[in-house]
Amino acid sequence: MPRIDARWGSGAGRFGRDRHGVEFSGGGADGEAGRAYERAVDALLFFRGDVADHVEAMRRAAPRAPMAHVFAAYLGLLGTEETRARAAGEEFARFRADVDHSAFxxxxxxxxxxxxxxxxxxxxxxxxxxxxxxxxxxxxxxxLAVGHQIDFFTGDGDALRDRVAGALTAWDEQDPHYGPLLGMFGFGLEESGQYGRAEQVAREAVARNARDVWATHAVVHTLEMQSRFAEGIAYLDARTGDWGGRNMMAVHNWWHYALYALEAGEPGRAVEIYDAVVHTPQSQGLALELLDAAALLWRLHLDGADDAIGPRWGPLADAWAARADGPHYAFNDTHAVMAYLGAGRLSEAEALIADRTAWAGRPHPGVTNHAMTVRVGIPVCRALLAFAQERYGRTVDLLMPVRNALRGYGGSHAQRDAVQRTLVEAAVRAGRTETARTLLSERLALRPSSPYNWLGRARLAEQLGEAATAAAYRARAEALAAPGRTALADAAPPTPR
Structure with a gap:
């Protein structure tokens, strides 16, 4: 039998059970409280915006039920935002101080x-x-759902896969939540490099429930990592009504659509998506959405599409500045720095880096973000600053030692590729031809159908005076991009949110 940590105790009193057989105290499984919990879990799995409302309904119906307060604490943490986490912590501490834990x-x-x-x-x-x-x-x-997100925040691809895989055989495949579990498993398979199996599993999850936006996201990732961007565009277009509306994954899935457009050589379409969905006057300044916005503009910047970006950096930098975040999640910090640098506000980027450097210089035992910041966050932020200062050799020197450790500060392979591309671009601009050749060779070995990778080789060949070779590489990139352009020509424009 699995061992139960002695610190959790054996509990006492009467326990109710939810439909999956797990125990609740404090009336948490009874009547309206139990129904609110089920609705909250369902909303969390399908990334619906009403999840907090259902958690609050459970707290009203059963104010002494610990799972209502646990759920609220988790929601305060899942946004990776310091202020929300702090508020959730204060509320949670008040609950814990006011209850008899022996009854749980x-x-x-x-x-x-x-x-x-x-x-x-x-x-x-x-x-x-x-x-x-x-x-x-x-x-x-x-x-399972919260643990899966923690694995994502910490960049642990194997845990993203294995956490869910280890539970699957305990589930009835006809259970309504089995499909979302498959979606999580599919994403874990993708992040651990098992693209074929990942796509199969994630597509099955979408077939079970077309509005499983995390499963759709998993399919999109598998296509992204294989440079099957024309298929990705068609896949998303065929299902826009299911994933592209009001849910907490809509911005991120539109961001993936924009990445497909960039790979197809259509920066204008990426900007159109940015304006309609990714960062709009109605955006609420959520960290998870702001980092998508920063990452998209930064990729456009790396691709030399500054004319297409136009004045968009300024409002995005303002949104990051309004957050006034302290050291909470290094992954967010790097994207705030991108926004400041893109807007030409180097002093703000330098101030953030100085603040995190000072914080990291003090001991913070047991704080995961401390290690993330020291090992990856600060080097990446410094490298981005060097890039903006056109100190491209310095960028290479800062990123080369950490390029294989980037998963240690969270995100997905697709998200972290913005940093990898910064390294490639810096190596090319610095004239570090052998380093650039090596990096591009690695990328082509993994993604031979990527126009971006072939364009990188073309630019490198031009630097070396190999005009004919460069022309051949550019022609190869154009041929690979063409199906994506065709798919975009047939696609409807994004619906503003």
């Missing part, structure tokens, strides 16, 4: 410990604790 079920104690650890900054340990929860309670959907 063992699973609830495990979640209480996990939320406390995560709120204290130990994201990695929180992920480990939730893994232990799902060994004992593999049908705890909340633990």
């Amino acid at each position: 079920a063992p699973r609830e104690r495990a979640h209480l410990q996990t939320a406390s650890v995560w709120l204290a900054g130990d994201t990695a340990r929180a992920g480990e604790l939730l893994r232990e929860v799902n060994v004992t309670w593999p049908r705890d959907t909340l633990a």
